[in-house]
Amino acid sequence: MTQQPIARNEMQRIIELSEFDLDYSSLQDQFKDLTALAAKVAGTHISLVNLIDSFTSWTISNHGLPVEQLPREEAVCQYTITEDEKFEVTDLSADERFKDKSYVAGDPRLRYYFGVPLKTPSGNAIGTLCVFDTQSKPLTPEKIEMLKIIAGEIVNRLQAYKIIQQLKQNATEAIESKKRVAHDIRGPIGGIIGLARVISEQGDENNMEEVLEFINLIYKSGNSILELADEILSADMKSAVSVKPGLNELNQLVLKDRLEKLYLPQALNKNIDFKVTTNSETEVIPFSKNKLLQIIGNLISNSMKFTPPNGKVTVDISLHIGGIINELNFTVSDTGIGMTDDRVTSILNGQGTSTNGTSGEQGYGFGLSLVKHLVDSLKGEMHISSEPGKGTIFRIAIPQNKII
Structure with a gap:
């Protein structure tokens, strides 16, 4: 079996791709003209824009x-x-690496390929712009x-998309901040008004000690408002300096729909x-989509890779409602080949190792390391239960933060 190529900066490459926080199924209209x-x-008759993660080449825009x-x-x-710049194959059917691929040996019997890496300003190739044809036609x-x-323009648009997501996040945070200010300040201000009303209603019956006590309470209440304002301003300044990308909203039903759309083809392909x-009780409550498709998607692809045909891969999603913050919980379980304790420990330590899937799929060794990296970046927790021959369960x- 031909050894699959791995970029020398593979981990940095897939981390940068994850930072775009893309829904691969929703970008066709943004790139169809290019x-x-x-x-x-x-x-050529065919052109594609592909983004390549740890397991899958996602075609975000296609022509022909x-x-x-x-x-x-x-x-x-x-x-x-x-x-660095390009990759060309003048006859796919004559190349040992590609001659047996379904799209070469069978319909549409592709022969010519030319691809250009989509490189970000940091130098990471997150995908490709490529063209195909059914006959050889080397380019000038x-x-x-x-x-x-x-x-280059495709990369520019992806960068612009990322910036727009950041601006949307800023707008959402600003609205939430205003709501929090209104909620948090209402209490102290209500207390001030109440104390002032008591002094006013008592009129001449007020004695100096009570008035001083009331004034002291008003002072403390007013001071707490100032402290709250300082806290909010400080948080907003920190937010302005360090912006996290892609905090749009999802709920469980929308996430379920996205996952099925993205990963059912992989499941059907392997039966x-x-x-x-x-969870029906909380399935419409919104939460942040930040990195979720990347985290869950990599776990699903990994489970499908190591689950034999006629097996099962199940995703369970729930939202635990807390007092201050909520907690999103999900499990990805499979009936695959399982893992040893050493392999589990290696993953939880963020160390990727490459192994082959149940149908000969070759591994690249970075998908689960990326998941661990993303979960840690979101201050989450990851647990793995597995036993050789008895499948694996990932719990995340x-x-x-509550979305008002």
């Missing part, structure tokens, strides 16, 4: 070929992200330069029974 333009420039995803080990583009240097320009369940708990 995708069509790439095919026009290259003179209605593909949405491929296992990473099946994608030609996995080679492109290891290159001028066309290659134009494709590189289009690839795995895939189910997502929610992530604190959630």
